[in-house]
Amino acid sequence: MFRCQECLKVSKPHDSPKKLVTKTRQKEYFTEEGKTVRTAKGLPATGWEIVEEILVCEPCSLKERE
Numbered sequence: 001m002f003r004c005q006e007c008l009k010v011s012k013p014h015d016s017p018k019k020l021v022t023k024t025r026q027k028e029y030f031t032e033e034g035k036t037v038r039t040a041k042g043l044p045a046t047g048w049e050i051v052e053e054i055l056v057c058e059p060c061s062l063k064e065r066e
Ligand SMILES: [Zn+2]
Pocket: 004, 005, 006, 007, 008, 009, 056, 057, 058, 059, 060
């Protein structure tokens, strides 16, 4: 059992929480020399890094969000 961090309800006994990423930030990759990693097209290679995630129940994990 766990408490959903979105609706704050306690789950049913055998429900397992779903992880929901609530905050990400864009991340640039750097080489060991501190240079920006570039893709084959010469653009800076970027990715997303998870900043914050919460545990939610099934209905909350399926909700649409911005
Ligand atoms: Zn919930």
